[in-house]
Structure formats: structure tokens, C-alpha cells
Amino acid sequence: MLKIGIIGGSGLDDPDILKNPEALHILTEYGEPSSSLLSGQISGVETVILARHGRKHQYSPTQVNNRANIRAFQKAGVTHIIATTACGSLREEINRGHLVILDQFIDFTKFRKTSFVESFENGPIHTAMAHPFHEKLRKCLFDSARKLDLDVHGKGCVITIEGPRFSTVAESRMFRIWGADVINMSIAPEAMLANEAGIPYAAVAMSTDYDCWKEDEAPVTWDEILEVFHHNADNVKKLLVKVIEEFKG
Numbered sequence: 001m002l003k004i005g006i007i008g009g010s011g012l013d014d015p016d017i018l019k020n021p022e023a024l025h026i027l028t029e030y031g032e033p034s035s036s037l038l039s040g041q042i043s044g045v046e047t048v049i050l051a052r053h054g055r056k057h058q059y060s061p062t063q064v065n066n067r068a069n070i071r072a073f074q075k076a077g078v079t080h081i082i083a084t085t086a087c088g089s090l091r092e093e094i095n096r097g098h099l100v101i102l103d104q105f106i107d108f109t110k111f112r113k114t115s116f117v118e119s120f121e122n123g124p125i126h127t128a129m130a131h132p133f134h135e136k137l138r139k140c141l142f143d144s145a146r147k148l149d150l151d152v153h154g155k156g157c158v159i160t161i162e163g164p165r166f167s168t169v170a171e172s173r174m175f176r177i178w179g180a181d182v183i184n185m186s187i188a189p190e191a192m193l194a195n196e197a198g199i200p201y202a203a204v205a206m207s208t209d210y211d212c213w214k215e216d217e218a219p220v221t222w223d224e225i226l227e228v229f230h231h232n233a234d235n236v237k238k239l240l241v242k243v244i245e246e247f248k249g
Contacts, residue, residue, distance in 0.1 A: 006050070039076065
């Protein structure tokens with residue numbers, strides 16, 4: 001049976017999109033997830049929402065217990081994961097408020113737990129990661145965004161940095177040379193763990209700023225990110241509802 005898990009980035013974990021929500025308190029062998037899971041329905045589809053940074057945004061990107069989050073989804077019976085995230089744009093054509101349906105990542109984190117595999121005692125395990133984002137979910141996200149007349153890019157490579165600081169100009173320029181299109185602090189570890197757990201995973205990123213490579217503009221600030229984010233968050237919520245409607249069909 002189809003059961004969608006939504007990982008809500010900052011402000012994108014709104015329980016109001018669920019019908020008949022109820023809290024699920026799940027403890028895993030990796031500890032507690034970032035928040036209790038909220039289970040309900042969207043368009044008749046069983047859906048579970050998790051707040052990546054906690055309900056009060058109390059966890060920094062490095063503190064997020066990604067292993068517990070993905071394992072909790074497994075225990076809740078989630079069959080597919082849709083993640084949302086704010087991001088900085090590394091490309092002129094990806095403007096503020098635009099959505100990007102990610103198809104690749106570069107992991108530039110340093111302190112995250114990115115695997116459930118802690119030893120090769122029972123034999124080596126190497127998870128394929130060539131195409132980390134589920135193609136059918138990606139296509140459904142893109143098609144749904146187009147039907148809603150949203151500004152959307154059908155693919156993009158995200159580089160996930162450690163944070164919580166923003167990039168230097170030199171780093172931002174380097175990431176562009178590497179081929180990254182957007183930058184954030186969350187997606188790569190989640191995508192790796194979801195793939196390892198065998199749960200199809202896709203992510204939609206909302207561009208809120210131009211990082212700091214675009215030197216004809218002032219460097220990004222958190223307040224500016226929040227302003228763009230709040231202005232466009234409803235578009236992402238509408239997309240989540242629409243994609244679930246479309247995907248169940």
C-alpha cells in the first residue's frame with residue numbers, strides 16, 4: 001500500500017495539509033527522530049510528515065539525526081519519501097522562488113552519519129548511488145509543478161555543505177565550477193540513507209538566494225532567506241498535495 005513520507009524543511013512541515021493527523025512516537029536503534037511523526041491523509045493517501053529540524057527548528061543541520069529519521073519512516077511503513085528544502089542558487093537562471101527537482105548531489109559534509117553500515121563483519125555492503133533520486137517521483141514532481149504553473153527546473157545538482165555558516169565567495173565559485181546548481185545543508189545525507197534503506201526518495205528545492213558568488217548583490221543573510229521562503233512556502237505545500245494526488249493515480 002502506498003504510504004508517502006514528507007520530510008519538511010524549515011517551515012515546510014505544516015501539519016494543516018494532513019487530514020485527521022495523529023502523532024506517532026517512534027524510537028529507533030539510532031535514537032529519536034527530529035520530531036514525532038504526524039500521520040494522516042492527503043487526497044486519501046496515507047501520509048507521514050517529519051520536521052527535519054524539529055518542530056521548533058531546534059536542530060542545526062549537523063545535529064539532525066538523519067539515521068533515526070529514515071529508520072522511523074521505515075518503521076512507520078513509508079514506501080516513498082518526498083523531501084523539501086530551501087537552497088541557494090548557483091546559477092543565474094535559477095531565480096529566487098524557483099523550484100528545482102533535484103537529480104544529483106555532491107556531498108561536502110564532514111561530520112554526518114551517512115550510512116547504516118557500521119562494519120563489514122557480515123560482509124561488505126556498498127550501495128549504488130549513481131542516480132540517487134527516484135525518477136518516477138521526480139517526473140511526477142516536475143509535471144505537478146508545471147500543472148500548477150510554478151517556476152520549476154526539471155533537474156539540478158545540489159551540493160550539501162556542513163553549515164551552519166554560509167559559503168565564502170571562493171567556495172561558492174568552486175561549487176559552480178564543480179557543476180553544482182544549488183546549495184543547501186541537508187539533502188545529501190538523507191538521500192544516501194534513504195537509498196541504503198531501499199526507500200524511493202525525491203526532493204524539491206526552493207531557491208531563496210544567490211549564495212555569495214553573485215557579487216553584484218550583497219551576500220545572503222538569514223533574514224532575507226526567510227522573507228523569500230515565507231513568500232513562496234505555499235507553492236511548495238500546494239505542490240506536495242498535487243504530487244500525491246497525481247502519484248496515487
